[in-house]
Amino acid sequence: MKRVAPIPPSLGTRFLALLVDSLLLATFLLMGEFLGRALVFPVEEGSLRTAQEILERLHYAALGGAGLLIAVVWHAARRLLGGTPGLSFAGALPQAESEVPWDLTLRGWFTLLFVELTFFTGWLVTEVNLGTFFTNFDKAAGVIRGLLHPSGAVLFEGLILLIQTLFLAFMATAFAIPPAFLLAFAAARNLTRESPAAKFVYTALRTAMNLTRAVEPLVWALIFISWVGIGPFAGVLALWVHSVASLVKLYSEQIESIDRGPMxxxxxxxxxxxxxxxxxxxxQVIPPFLSFTIYRWDINVRMSTIIGFVGGGGIGYILKPRVDLGEWGEVGTLVLLIAVAVWVMDLVSARIRERIV
Amino acid sequence: MTAPVAVTVERLSKVWPDGIRALDDVSLEVREGEFLAVLGLSGSGKSTLLRCINRLIDPTEGKISIFGRDVTSAEGAGLRALRREAGMIFQQFNLVKRHSVRDNVLSGALGRTGTLRSLFLLFSDADRAEAQACLDRVGMGDRGDSRADALSGGQQQRVAIARALMQRPKLILADEPVASLDPALRNSVMRHVEALNREEGITVICSLHDLDLMKRYATRAVALREGKLVHEGKPEDFDLATLKSIYGQEAEFGFEAAS
Structure with a gap:
């Protein structure tokens, strides 16, 4: 076996590294300006109050350009200054350089400083306020007290809608099985290596499924509510889309891990x-497929609560108005029902999955 | 008088994408009814050679034909028809573990069964009777309803032989058929392969690393070293010097002390 010579970084890799470095350095400079304005000149121009106002005033173009300039200089002088974080990110760092301890490189110190700067900037941007966290507890106590004293008024209605929730999650899962089963074979790398056409289908399918999964079920619910109207069917469809994408991923990964021998x-x-x-x-894949499918039902039960918030049926549908009105006792009842259902589903599905595999 | 040619391998090479040359310019000829043993260390290319013959692996260069028909250029239905001629037996048995023994043997008939029927495991009564006969032949006739993974290794390999037999093959490719078995059970499996060779006239190409088995069962043997064919001859031609040239000077053999 011959050892392969290291491949010199391609033009594309170098460009990626430069891009990453420019973004890092520009972000670094902008965070510096943010902190400077917030801490050193808090009342500059007499009107700076909130983080948002500072964010609006940062010199994006100028500091972005400066970031690019520094990145170019660093790249040009890399023999003197050592490799950049971007080169490391792109995997284009020479072996010898990547073995140097981090605290002996400019790259390492820059990264450390960058992370620290991010933390302090984040503290101000998200308006962290420990004062209110520790002093305003009494308002929340009312909510918690309500939740701990569930009201019986919505118990029956809640139970009925909980049953609807379980069915909603079940139907979404059931509808998802046939398409996911068929698509999973085309989305398994080990079955799609033979021809360029199969490779293309694999890549296209994986990308489409990843995009589908990246869209929140909540958004799918809004789409289907305007399609088929408010109600549990819209919830079924929303969870169905998400379930197909997830199951294709899980199923196809299972197919990729089979023993090739019987094939x-x-x-x-x-x-x-x-x-x-x-x-x-x-x-080879039927038992794990069953296990994943039951797990998916379990997840769908949890998700269907949130789907209900926007009108997708199930128990979430009556939870939302009570939260808005501050009926904490009734909210407590419904939350308790959901918690028990999720807990039972979790136990049952774990048990069944253990038995199958 | 020589028998007609069963398998011809001409200047066969296989280079993997990572640059490793598994087979290097291998040529050989196997005549009908022969029991050819393929010797060599692990990684010498034995398995690659067998898998090129039924195109489980696509060769990089060279030409293979079985019973006068070109395998290397065959595609689709033509390739599948050629594969039916060659039953294959694997070191790891490769049964479908969750299927019954009977369904495993029946899968040997897939090449001549319609796709739709076979998707629902609907085999004809004639196929079922034939499967039972194949199982009887390897002494597994009473285990048809067992799940394949409930059997011992030796039993699984006998079922795999029945599956290969179900193909009605003219050639058997056996890739280290007894290497995963307890030494005491090896002959019980090899004898079934030998019976197919002697009684049915099925040509056998069998990779082995056990020299005693080679001497006992093979009618001829070839040896591979680093992908090259380095020796060819009758089993008795493989003396100590030859074996050292195949396995390296450090190799030791059981019969060395005695001789």
Whole structure:
């Protein structure tokens, strides 16, 4: 076996490194300006009060340009100054340089300072206020007291809608199984290596599923509410979309981890592609698929509460107005019902999954 | 009088994407009815050679034909028809663990069964009777309903032989068929392979690393070293000097002390 010579960083890698460095340095400078204005000149121009107001006044263009300039200089003088964080990020750092302890490099100290600056800037940007956290407790105590004294008034209605929630989550999962099962084979890398067309389908499918999953179920609920109207069916559809994307990911990862042996054996009998999948792959993945599907139902029960908040049916639908009106006793009842349901689902699904695998 | 040619391998090479040359310009010819043993260290290319013959692996260069038909250029249905001619037996048995023994043997008939029927495991009565006969032949006739993973290694390998037999093959490719088995059980499996060779006239190409097994079962043997064919001959031709040239000077052999 021959050892492969290290590949010199390509132009694309160098460009990526420069881009990352420019962004880092520009962000660094802007955070510096933010802290400076907030701490050193708190009343500059007489009107700076909130973090947002400072953010509006930062010199984005100038400091962005300065960041780019420093990055270019650092790249040009890298023999003197050592590799940049961007080069390290892009994986273009020479072996010898990446073995130097971090505290002996400019890159290391810059990174440390950057993280510290981020923390202090973040403290001000998110308006952290420990004073109110420790002194204003009595207002929250009222809410907590309400939650701890559940009112029986919504118990029956809550139970009925809890049942609807469980069914809602179940239907979303059930509808998700067939498409996810079929798509998972095309989204498994080990089954799509043979031809360029299959590789393209793999990449396209993975990307589409990742994008689908990146969109919150809440957003899907809003889309489907305007499509099929307010109610549990909209919730089913919202969770269905999200479940398909998640199950395709879980299923296909399972397919990628199968034992290749039986597949080869079936192929060697002269079997066609579908037969190889049916005999060489499916028997191996059915138990984990069942396990993932039950887990997904469990997750869907939790998610359906939030879906209900925006009109997707289930128990969340009656929880929202009570939160808005401050009926804490009734909120307490509903929260308790949800907690018990989630807890039971969790136990049951864990138990079943243990039995299957 | 020589038998017709079963398998021809001409100048076969396989280079993996990482640059490793698994097979280097290998040529050989196997005649019908032969029991050819393929010797060599792990990683010498034995498994790659066998898998190129039924195209589980695509060779980089060279040409292979079985029973006069070109394997290297075959695609789709033509390739599947050629694969049916060659039953394969694996070191790890490669049964479908969650299927019954009977369904595993029936999967040997997939190449001649319609796709739709086979997706629902609907095999004909004739196929079922044939599967039972194949199981009887390897002494597993009473275990048809067991789940494959409930069997011992030796039993699983016998079921795998029945699966290969179910293909009605003219050639058997056996890739280290007994290497994962207890030494005491090796002959019980090898004897079934030998029976197919002797009684059915099925040509056998079998990679082995056990020299005693080679001497007992093979009619001819070839040896690979680092992907190259380094020796070819009758089992009795493999003397100590030859073996050292195959396995390296550090190698020791059980019969060395005695001789």
């Amino acid at each position: 080869d054996a079936i192929k060697a009998t002269g079997a066609g592609t579908l037969q190889v999948l049916r005999y060489g792959v499916v028997p």
